[in-house]
Amino acid sequence: MSIDLVALDMAGTTVQEGGAVYRALADAVAAASGSPVPAADIQRWMGADKREAIAALLAGAPAEVDTVFDDFRTRLAAAYEAEPPTALPGVESALTELRARGIKVALTTGFSRDVAEDLLTHLGWKIGGCIDALVTADEVATGRPAPYMIFRAMELTGVHSTTRVLTAGDTVLDLRAGTNASAQYVIGVLTGSQDAEILGQERHTHLLSCVSEIPLLLTRNGSN
Known part of the structure; x- marks a missing residue:
């Protein structure tokens, strides 16, 4: 067919x-939660909606999802500027x-x-x-x-x-x-x-x- x-x-x-998206995601969540994000947790959310991923990875942390998402976007933009995809x-x-x-x-x-x-x-x-x-x-x-x-x-x-x-x-x-x-x-x-x-x-x-x-x-x- x-x-x-x-x-x-x-x-x-x-x-x-170069995996910049997942580094930016892990760094933004870690900055908000105050603790590193296990690599296995990041892998579980590869390919997902990034807002959904952040909400899950925060696991009840007080930071607002929108704030962390904005931080993620800033980090990713900087990574792409430094090393264009x-x-x-x-x-x-x-x-x-x-x-x-x-x-x-x-x-x-x-x-x-x-x-x-x-x-x-x-x-x-x-x-x-x-x-x-x-x-x-x-x-x-x-x-x-x-x-x-x-x-x-x-x-x-x-x-x-x-x-x-x-x-x-x-x-x-x-x-x-x-x-x-x-x-x-x-x-x-x-x-x-x-x-x-x-x-x-x-x-x-x-x-x-x-x-x-x-x-x-x-x-x-x-x-x-």
Whole structure:
């Protein structure tokens, strides 16, 4: 069956940013709570809505979630200014090829809209350019593992059937969201912080080394 939409995560999946997002998250929560955040706790929330992650990681600490979220954004912006994010190898050509085949491409992210748009600016990516839509966690009722960002991407791109959707991401929550959306392809990519052993324990259709392999996968499977 042909694919009409490819929905991709951003940081760690299509964008190389050196894990800055999770360092900024851990540092902001630690500054508010007064104690370091265990790496396992950060890993549990990789791919999630960052406000939801902060609320959970504070675990009853008195700091306001909005205040910590603002600190997180400030730290992340500084990190991106010091070391600008880049597209992962082969991603831009893969996005171009997918769109040339008539496949819509959407980015979904646990970032808020303003953070995600700043990231696109760093990359020089535009909606209507190499991507067709951007969906952020603050635009849906609940972030991953809920499937709502994928459904919103379908709405924005005019895709009606989840069986014609491919999702890909570098975290457990990305895979769970794809599974919850009943996507035809639920792909884990190994360019982020979670390895094949971790991702392989979740339901998925494929594990790939990177997003750049998706066009060839579709060709081999006769999907497009």
